[in-house]
Amino acid sequence: MTQTDRQPIVSVRNLTKRFKCYTTPAARLVEWLSLGGIQKHSLFTALDDISLSVRKGEFFGIVGPNGSGKSTLLKILTGVLMPTSGSYEITGRVTSLLELGTGFNPELTGRENLINSGRLLGFNERETLSRMDRIIDFAELGEQINLPIKYYSTGMVVRLAFSLFAHVQPDVFIVDEALSVGDVGFSRKCFERLDQMREAGCTLLFCSHDLPAVRKYCDHAMFLFQGKCAYLGSAAEATDIYVEAMSPGGKAHRLGVADQDAERAEHRAAAELHGSMPDALSTVFEIADFDRVATVSKGRVGTGAVRIVAVRTTDASDRPRSTFNVGDRMRCHILSLAYDDADQATVSCQLVNRMGVGAWGTNHALRTGQTTPVRRGRWLHAVFDVKLDIAFDTYAIDVGWGDASGKGHVFDRITAAASVTVSPGTHLDFIGMARLDCESEVTEYGGAAAGLAKDPVGAAER
Amino acid sequence: MDAVVWKYRKYVWSSALADLRHRFSGSVAGYLWNVFVPLAQLAVYALIFGILFSNSGMDEGPKGPFAFILFLCSGLLAWNAFAETLMRSTASFVGNAGYLKKLPLPEQIFIAQEACGGFLTAAISIGIFLIFAAAIAHDGPYVQWLQAIPLLALFLGFAYGLGLVFACLHVFFRDVQPFLNVVVLLWMWLTPVVYRETILSNAQHPHPVIMRLLQLNPAYHYVAGFHDSLWLGHWVAWQRWVICIGITLAVNLVGMWVLRHFRSEIRDVL
Numbered sequence: 001m002t003q004t005d006r007q008p009i010v011s012v013r014n015l016t017k018r019f020k021c022y023t024t025p026a027a028r029l030v031e032w033l034s035l036g037g038i039q040k041h042s043l044f045t046a047l048d049d050i051s052l053s054v055r056k057g058e059f060f061g062i063v064g065p066n067g068s069g070k071s072t073l074l075k076i077l078t079g080v081l082m083p084t085s086g087s088y089e090i091t092g093r094v095t096s097l098l099e100l101g102t103g104f105n106p107e108l109t110g111r112e113n114l115i116n117s118g119r120l121l122g123f124n125e126r127e128t129l130s131r132m133d134r135i136i137d138f139a140e141l142g143e144q145i146n147l148p149i150k151y152y153s154t155g156m157v158v159r160l161a162f163s164l165f166a167h168v169q170p171d172v173f174i175v176d177e178a179l180s181v182g183d184v185g186f187s188r189k190c191f192e193r194l195d196q197m198r199e200a201g202c203t204l205l206f207c208s209h210d211l212p213a214v215r216k217y218c219d220h221a222m223f224l225f226q227g228k229c230a231y232l233g234s235a236a237e238a239t240d241i242y243v244e245a246m247s248p249g250g251k252a253h254r255l256g257v258a259d260q261d262a263e264r265a266e267h268r269a270a271a272e273l274h275g276s277m278p279d280a281l282s283t284v285f286e287i288a289d290f291d292r293v294a295t296v297s298k299g300r301v302g303t304g305a306v307r308i309v310a311v312r313t314t315d316a317s318d319r320p321r322s323t324f325n326v327g328d329r330m331r332c333h334i335l336s337l338a339y340d341d342a343d344q345a346t347v348s349c350q351l352v353n354r355m356g357v358g359a360w361g362t363n364h365a366l367r368t369g370q371t372t373p374v375r376r377g378r379w380l381h382a383v384f385d386v387k388l389d390i391a392f393d394t395y396a397i398d399v400g401w402g403d404a405s406g407k408g409h410v411f412d413r414i415t416a417a418a419s420v421t422v423s424p425g426t427h428l429d430f431i432g433m434a435r436l437d438c439e440s441e442v443t444e445y446g447g448a449a450a451g452l453a454k455d456p457v458g459a460a461e462r
Numbered sequence: 463m464d465a466v467v468w469k470y471r472k473y474v475w476s477s478a479l480a481d482l483r484h485r486f487s488g489s490v491a492g493y494l495w496n497v498f499v500p501l502a503q504l505a506v507y508a509l510i511f512g513i514l515f516s517n518s519g520m521d522e523g524p525k526g527p528f529a530f531i532l533f534l535c536s537g538l539l540a541w542n543a544f545a546e547t548l549m550r551s552t553a554s555f556v557g558n559a560g561y562l563k564k565l566p567l568p569e570q571i572f573i574a575q576e577a578c579g580g581f582l583t584a585a586i587s588i589g590i591f592l593i594f595a596a597a598i599a600h601d602g603p604y605v606q607w608l609q610a611i612p613l614l615a616l617f618l619g620f621a622y623g624l625g626l627v628f629a630c631l632h633v634f635f636r637d638v639q640p641f642l643n644v645v646v647l648l649w650m651w652l653t654p655v656v657y658r659e660t661i662l663s664n665a666q667h668p669h670p671v672i673m674r675l676l677q678l679n680p681a682y683h684y685v686a687g688f689h690d691s692l693w694l695g696h697w698v699a700w701q702r703w704v705i706c707i708g709i710t711l712a713v714n715l716v717g718m719w720v721l722r723h724f725r726s727e728i729r730d731v732l
Contacts, residue, residue, distance in 0.1 A: 019730050025635050079566030082726040096564075105477070107484045116480075119473040120565065 007091070008053035009203050010060075010077065010172060015086035017047040017072055017227075046072040048227045049086070054203055054220070059194075061214040061221035061235050062207040063242045069227040070207045074174050077205065092171025095121065097162070106150035110141055110160055113149055117161075123168050131167045138193070139163040140186070159186055166193045173197065174205045191217065209354060211239045211421055212392040240323055243394060243421050266295040273309050277335065278379055284318050284333050285310045292417075299415035305340035306374055306401040306411040311418045313397070316385075322418070325425025326435060328388050334399050336380040336412070344371035344405040349384040351395040352416075359390055359433065365404040372404075389435035392428075394421045464718060466568040474571050478578035500542050500587050507534055507656060522658075523693050528599040535591040536692035537655045537685045540614060543584030544621050544681070545646050550576040551625025552632050552639045559732040569721060569728065573629060577622045584614055592692070604695040610688060613698070617684040619710040626717030630724045633731055653681045680709045 020041040022028045027040035047069045054060040062070050075081040077088060078096040104113045114135060118128035128135075136145050139159040149157060165173070173194075194204060194217065208214055214221055214235055221238035223231040223245075231241045270290040277285065289310040312333045315321045324330050332349055350361030364382065365371045374380065380401075397420065400413035430436075467474065482496055508531040524532050554572040561567060588610060596603045632638040650656075659676060676682050683705045690696045 020727070025637075028634055075564075078564075080562075080564060081729050105480060105484075108480065116473070116476060119470070119476065120561075120567065122469070125472070 007056060009056045009091045010052075010054040010088070010205065012050060012052045012077070012088040013086055015047055015050040015073070015076065015083050015088055016045070017069075017076060017081065018084045019044045019046055046227050047076070047083075050222075050224075050227075050229055051086075052222060052229075052232060054205065056203055057198055057201050058220065059198060059204040059206060059218045061218035061238065062205065062224060063209070063211065063214055063221060063239055064224035064230075065246055067226075068224040070224055071176060072227075073224070074176050074205065074207055077172075078174055090172055094172045094174065095165050095168060095170035096174035097165055097176055104149055104157065104161070107148055109148055110136070110139075110145040110152070114160070114164055117164060118168075121168075127168065128164075135160075135163045135167045138167065138189075155186070162190055162193075166190070166197065169197075169200065170202060172203045172205065174207075176207045211243065211394045212423055215239050215423055239421065243322060243419055246419070267291060270294045273337070277310075278381070281333075281335065281379075281381055284314060284320075285312050285335055286320065289335075293414065296414065300413065302400070302402075302410045302412035304412060305342055305409075306336050306338050306345060306380065308334055308336045308399055308401065308412050308414055308417065310335040311397065311399055311414075313418055313420050323421045323423060324388050325423050326388060326390065326392055326428060327425065328422075330386050330388050330420060332384040332386065332397060332399075332418075334382040334384075336382070336401055338374045338376050338378050338380060340374075341376050342374040342403060342411070344403060345374045345401055345411065346371055346404040347380070347382040348398075348400045348402065349382075349386075350398040351386075351390070351420075352398055353391070353393045353395055359393075359395060360386075361398070363402075363404070388420075388422050389437075390422060391433045391435075392422045392424045394419060464570070467571055467574045470568065470571045470574075474574045474578055478575045478582065481575065481579050482582060496583050497587050497590065500539060500583070501590070503542070504531070504535055504538060504591075507538065524599065524601040526599065528595075528601075532595055532599055532601055533658070533689070533693050534656060535588075535595075537688050539584055539588050539591060540610075540617055540688045541650060541653070541655045541681075541685060543580045543614070544617050544684070545650065546583075547576050547580035547618055547621040548624055548628070548646060549639065549643065550580075551621065552628040552642055554625070555629045555633050555728060555732070556636070562729065562732050569629075569725065570626060570718075573622055573625045576625065577618045580621065581614060581618050584618075585611075588614070588692070602695060606691045606695045606697055609691040609698050613684060613687045613691065613706070616706045616710045617688075620680065620684065620706075620713055623710065623713030623715075623717040626714070627720045630720050630728060633724075633728045649679075649681065653679055653685055655685050659686075680713075683709065 021044050022031075022041050030038055031040045050069075050073060052060070062073065064070050072081065074096065076083050077090065078094060104117060108116060111132070114132065115125065115128060118125060139145075139156075139162075141156060141160060144152070144156070149160070152160070175194075191213070198204065204217075206214065206218055218235035220233065221235040222229055223238045223242045225245065230245070231238050271287060273294050274285070274287045274290045289312045293311050294307075294309040310333075312320060312335075313322055314331045314333060315324075316329050316331065318331065318333075321330075334347060334349065336347070344365075346363045346365035348361065348363035351359045353359050362384070372380070396416035397418045398413070398415050399417045401411040402413070403409040403411065430438075483493060485496065523529065551573045554576055555562060555569060558572045561572070562569060592603065592607055595601045628638055628642060654676070659673075659682075683702055687698045687702050687706060690698045690702070
């Protein structure tokens with residue numbers, strides 16, 4: 001690589017963005033009329049002292065929970081919002097998929113919209129026209145390009161928009177969570193196109209909740225939390241830290257909580273439980289595992305006859321672990337405490353992907369045909385040992401205890417008690433949701449010469 | 463009006479056209495409604511003022527059964543374009559929030575788009591009116607009519623400048639547009655648009671205070687210019703041109719200053 005290739009193409013220095021918040025429009029009026037003498041607004045800091053630099057051809061990921069400032073940062077880099085302090089510099093043309101389809105007028109046809117959006121985005125008109133065929137071809141719209149886009153499906157509009165943006169060759173391409181809209185085939189095509197753009201020297205800023213995609217495509221990434229940069233470095237590291245921090249009760253939940261007394265009381269209760277658990281389990285569960293499960297009330301239902309107090313995922317030798325590769329074995333440990341007697345109880349475990357789809361789930365009674373008798377005051381340690389032959393994604397783990405006698409009482413059920421990220425690893429020999437157990441074979445036979453002459457599918461023409 | 467808008471001129475123009483085309487989309491008459499609505503309004507005014515109050519007070523200008531309607535159209539068509547452009551401009555930042563929240567566009571292009579749309583509609587309806595004047599009312603054609611083109615541009619330039627100010631304010635206070643609606647209605651009656659300024663005082667001896675007050679109403683100068691050129695077929699006095707150009711420029715400078723001052727906060731609030 002030459003020296004110029006290593007120049008940062010995007011550089012952000014100490015960027016801070018604060019929004020003025022007024023409770024009512026009248027409050028603003030009072031402030032204006034008093035010429036600022038009466039201050040009625042409160043300041044909300046959306047971005048706090050962010051610095052980063054991205055080199056030419058690099059793919060840079062931004063991860064973080066909703067409201068962490070990802071979009072604000074990208075909007076500032078796009079030029080939609082202006083920073084309160086700090087500065088940023090981008091060399092070359094910036095195009096942002098934030099704009100996906102926003103320049104489109106529903107009354108105009110796809111083709112007219114391409115020209116119109118091109119004008120709106122300040123693209124050279126001749127450039128758009130000369131690439132028109134390739135854009136339409138990529139969007140796979142066919143004849144429908146001449147219909148008003150109000151007749152298009154959402155996916156079609158997204159395809160059209162992505163095609164336009166991907167073919168105008170920006171120097172910096174900003175993608176904000178838009179690529180998941182298309183169907184699987186198109187989504188893959190988008191990523192292939194991104195690879196081509198990278199080879200052509202395009203720099204990508206990618207903001208997404210699709211952590212495996214961030215790990216796969218980005219060189220570096222930033223984990224934004226409450227407007228602050230919580231981590232800046234390799235994409236794999238950033239997503240790991242993010243997953244860990246965001247699991248219920250994780251480190252991130254400790255930040256910025258107003259009610260510190262309640263917090264401390266909860267922590268004491270968790271610590272007490274941790275201290276009293278059976279010694280044999282002390283290598284499996286850490287105090288943090290109690291912290292994020294024992295006292296949570298959000299996403300929790302049940303009679304409380306059995307209460308889950310800690311959930312932990314580990315590798316085969318019971319070492320704590322929350323990122324796996326496809327095909328790895330994961331052990332999900334669920335520690336519970338019985339507060340009441342129940343003759344026929346069972347424990348369940350479910351993996352839910354980011355789209356909220358239950359990818360897999362089972363309960364102990366269903367698997368073994370045996371219910372579990374529960375006695376008041378006893379510890380219950382359940383383990384689900386799962387082979388993760390499943391699509392790479394981030395999964396929430398829902399756990400629960402319930403009555404298996406057919407009365408259907410839920411004793412305790414926690415949504416997203418933990419989360420795991422499954423990465424492609426080396427076993428990426430499949431596409432889709434599940435890596436089903438599969439054998440394939442191809443057998444060769446002779447004597448096809450007569451059949452070739454007929455050319456039934458017109459292969460020769462192609 | 464400024465260099466940034468020029469960069470987006472093609473977008474402004476094509477979307478102004480598309481907007482006119484689609485404003486009444488789904489209707490059978492389509493584009494014709496843009497022309498039909500103002501003409502119908504004129505017919506109502508003509509009926510009320512022309513027939514009920516007879517053609518009284520028309521001591522100048524063309525005579526005959528169409529005397530009043532000729533006067534009325536010469537000022538009211540332009541006023542309508544002005545008022546409509548101003549109202550639509552005021553709502554345009556809020557209305558185009560979808561764009562402004564996502565695209566690094568200069569805000570003023572949405573107001574420019576309204577001004578272009580207003581210019582097109584007014585040009586067409588004034589054109590129809592002038593054909594009517596020449597063919598049916600036997601008044602003209604006069605070469606002085608051509609002055610209406612720059613006058614209209616200046617008048618809508620005035621609306622554009624005001625629009626910059628009010629569109630900014632409307633982002634912060636949604637009261638601005640309904641309030642302005644009332645103000646513009648009042649403003650129309652304070653401006654001699656549907657009546658002659660001479661009925662405010664004696665035509666031979668104009669009341670000095672009233673005439674002074676009229677001079678202070680910026681819209682008066684544009685409307686009077688339209689009356690001079692379209693109704694009377696006179697050349698507009700150079701003093702009037704100077705005043706109109708001056709007002710338009712001044713209001714635009716203020717508007718651009720206001721926009722620059724609030725630009726960042728507008729984006730935050732939208």
